[in-house]
Amino acid sequence: MDNGSLDGLFEELLETESLFKNKEVLRPAYTPENLPHRSNQINNIATVLVSALKGHTPSNILIYGKTGTGKTAVARYVGIELERKSDHLNVQCNVLYINCEVIDTQYRLLANLAKQFGEDVPMTGWPTDQVFFRFKEAVDSRKQVIIIILDEIDKLIKKGDDVLYNLSRMNTDLENARVSMIGISNDLKFTEFLDPRVKSSLGEEEIIFPPYDAEQISDILRQRAAIAYKENSMDDMVIPLCSAFAAQEHGDARRALDLMRVAGEIAEREKKNIIEEEHVRQAQEKIEVDRIVEVIRTLPTQSKLALYSVMLLRNNGHRNVTTGEVYNVYRQLCRNVDTDILTQRRVTDLISELDMLGILNAIVVSKGRYGRTKEIVLSVPVESTKKVLLEDYRLNMLADFKPILTAQMHL
């Protein structure tokens, strides 16, 4: 495409009437100001945190619930409202938000907290105690209540719970300030691995977020659609269908919002002036493919080699791919990329794992006197899978690899 036609394309895209009024409100970073079907949870959290407005220490809170049940949105919303109220009342109260999936070591957590108080702490290099000391001093420099929201807290404790122990005991050393924590997790069992003292301190209050049902998700979508999309831009069936798909998973509002956004993008790309049921179905498929592609991207190399072997066999017209044949090709690939060759047993296990992830489907079949084997079919689109596999630098050199195949037996 020359520059002129690209310019023309931009012009054309800019002139196309958009279905969206404000797409940003469908993105994960947006915190809605109104959260239907979560008033109980909002009230429970507010009831605990109100102590902060009186200058007392709120109990620590643990929030549990599956993904997309509004835990983050509710905690952030209550945090924003609490800060607003404290400004109004002239009480010093700050809510800090940390996502422990991103900030996943004790050191980085403390350094990040210290920085939020203007302390100049390097992101690596100091003894952890020193960083903690700096943070404590900064917090205690005036009378204030600090609430630390630790989202995905289970990711943090994978590397030890010392930091939580120290934070939960911090108030005993403070003269002016008070600190409390809100931990958020979608893993109900993560506290099993905690030091019992940390466990009882963190879980002073526990709040559960149940999954939404399809009706509740519809309410959430309707409210968001009103601010995200222009009027009359969707068929009446779009919201019920997005809700039904999301409720099938486990009542995940994030999934429903993603579906509604992607359906809008697809309709827009097709230059339609209304989103239809069909666009939701295409969006569901696209999100599922994207999810699987992401799973494949993060597979260990050995699993990628096993998967690539299946693909090469199918490319060569093998209709009934068996584990024995996969193993034969897998060994050739390993020799080419100079990596360890696992046993056939181990490779069969890797294939079962790929089956569980929904990447392929292995069915056990009896081959009469030849015993039993697995026949393997891919459950993912070949082209996009091949593309992600070849992104791995070790597999990249196998792009044009032609395996030597044994004659296929037809029984």
Ligand SMILES: Nc1ncnc2c1ncn2[C@@H]1O[C@H](COP(=O)(O)OP(=O)(O)OP(=O)(O)O)[C@@H](O)[C@H]1O
């Ligand atoms: N009751 C609700 N009203 C409006 N929007 C909601 C509601 N519940 C969830 N959402 C929206 O759904 C999406 C997912 O919610 P949120 O991030 O709070 O889920 P979560 O429970 O924290 O999930 P995870 O455990 O995966 O982090 C967000 O975009 C949020 O704005």
